[in-house]
Amino acid sequence: MSSRPIAQARFPHVATANPTPAAQRDGLLADPGFGRVFTDHVATATWTAGEGWHDTAVRAAEPLTLHPAAAVLHYAQEIFEGLKAYRQPDGSVALFRPDLNAARFAHSARRLALPVLPAESFVEAVTALVRADEAWVPEPPASLYLRPFTVATEAFLGVRPAEEARFLVTASPAGPLFAGREAGVTLWISDTLSRAAPGGTGDAKCGGNYAAGLAAQALAKEHACDQVLFLDAREHRWLEESGTMNVLLVTADGELVTPPLGTILDGVTRRSVLELAAGHGLTAVERPISVEELRAGCADGSITEVFATGTAAVISPIVAFRSTAGDVVVGDGTPGERTLALHAELLDIQFGRVPDTRGWRLSV
Numbered sequence: 001m002s003s004r005p006i007a008q009a010r011f012p013h014v015a016t017a018n019p020t021p022a023a024q025r026d027g028l029l030a031d032p033g034f035g036r037v038f039t040d041h042v043a044t045a046t047w048t049a050g051e052g053w054h055d056t057a058v059r060a061a062e063p064l065t066l067h068p069a070a071a072v073l074h075y076a077q078e079i080f081e082g083l084k085a086y087r088q089p090d091g092s093v094a095l096f097r098p099d100l101n102a103a104r105f106a107h108s109a110r111r112l113a114l115p116v117l118p119a120e121s122f123v124e125a126v127t128a129l130v131r132a133d134e135a136w137v138p139e140p141p142a143s144l145y146l147r148p149f150t151v152a153t154e155a156f157l158g159v160r161p162a163e164e165a166r167f168l169v170t171a172s173p174a175g176p177l178f179a180g181r182e183a184g185v186t187l188w189i190s191d192t193l194s195r196a197a198p199g200g201t202g203d204a205k206c207g208g209n210y211a212a213g214l215a216a217q218a219l220a221k222e223h224a225c226d227q228v229l230f231l232d233a234r235e236h237r238w239l240e241e242s243g244t245m246n247v248l249l250v251t252a253d254g255e256l257v258t259p260p261l262g263t264i265l266d267g268v269t270r271r272s273v274l275e276l277a278a279g280h281g282l283t284a285v286e287r288p289i290s291v292e293e294l295r296a297g298c299a300d301g302s303i304t305e306v307f308a309t310g311t312a313a314v315i316s317p318i319v320a321f322r323s324t325a326g327d328v329v330v331g332d333g334t335p336g337e338r339t340l341a342l343h344a345e346l347l348d349i350q351f352g353r354v355p356d357t358r359g360w361r362l363s364v
């Protein structure tokens with residue numbers, strides 16, 4: 001599998017012949033929602049076992065043509081990423097820690113036996129697309145969500161790593177993921193359906209993980225919850241993560257506790273929040289957390305706040321859990337002080353409202 005960088009890491013821009021009229025675009029940007037509006041272009045590259053990565057460009061966003069036997073349609077050989085471009089106070093645009101997404105994308109590619117796109121090509125592709133569709137980057141608090149992905153395109157009905165693949169980045173102006181849920185979200189504790197098991201693909205960002213989680217998410221909705229909280233597959237006892245977010249707890253003695261990596265996604269937001277913890281008087285701790293500890297801690301006040309992190313969700317306060325064993329209310333059922341402070345600091349960094357002392361912003 002080629003990991004040679006794309007020559008010169010170039011994604012030449014071939015402008016669409018049918019750009020969205022500016023007035024229509026501005027109308028869409030006024031209320032983009034989440035994940036339903038798409039920009040005019042995509043970044044793309046093709047990979048074959050013989051040639052490695054080639055045919056790189058930013059070009060018109062058009063429907064894909066795939067053979068009905070394309071491997072991704074049968075064996076789910078697919079990986080993706082999610083990151084955002086943020087409008088800065090001076091009108092420029094910045095990405096948030098895209099190097100971490102590039103590294104995770106490479107990790108996912110190895111796990112799914114897909115070709116590894118070199119990190120510099122990943123960042124170049126994303127940057128080239130944002131430049132081409134710069135007019136689609138909304139004003140805060142909205143941002144431009146970027147979805148890089150690789151799919152196995154080879155037409156072959158046999159189970160082996162495909163010898164042809166396509167990388168694309170599509171972009172979607174996005175408002176808050178949980179619009180109207182600023183007062184906090186409620187999670188359904190899934191004590192039967194698991195998302196990932198040791199040795200599986202839980203730490204890769206592949207479509208199959210999400211397909212496997214949808215039934216649990218539907219169950220969460222049936223129980224009037226916003227999302228699901230997955231437990232470990234072996235004992236159904238240890239907290240893992242939510243459908244699209246990592247989970248963190250604040251304790252009364254000043255710890256910010258989160259489950260360790262392994263079967264969960266190594267979230268960029270999770271990592272960033274752990275790095276910001278000390279500035280909020282919190283000690284970051286990665287260790288297993290049981291459901292019993294969650295229940296008892298929320299009941300006796302030793303767990304004061306719970307929140308979830310993700311690129312799309314940013315930081316979402318979790319104010320309650322529901323489960324077959326009963327409900328749990330966190331604190332007084334409203335977003336916690338630390339949660340709100342971390343949320344505010346993260347947004348200030350992403351939207352360029354404070355100096356970038358950690359080198360987390362990449363100007364496009």
Ligand SMILES: Cc1ncc(COP(=O)(O)O)c(C=O)c1O
Pocket residue numbers: 082241242243244245246265266267268269270309310311312
């Ligand atoms: C399963 C899962 N966990 C955690 C996260 C949070 O990761 P990040 O902060 O990198 O967006 C996501 C979102 O990408 C996710 O899909």
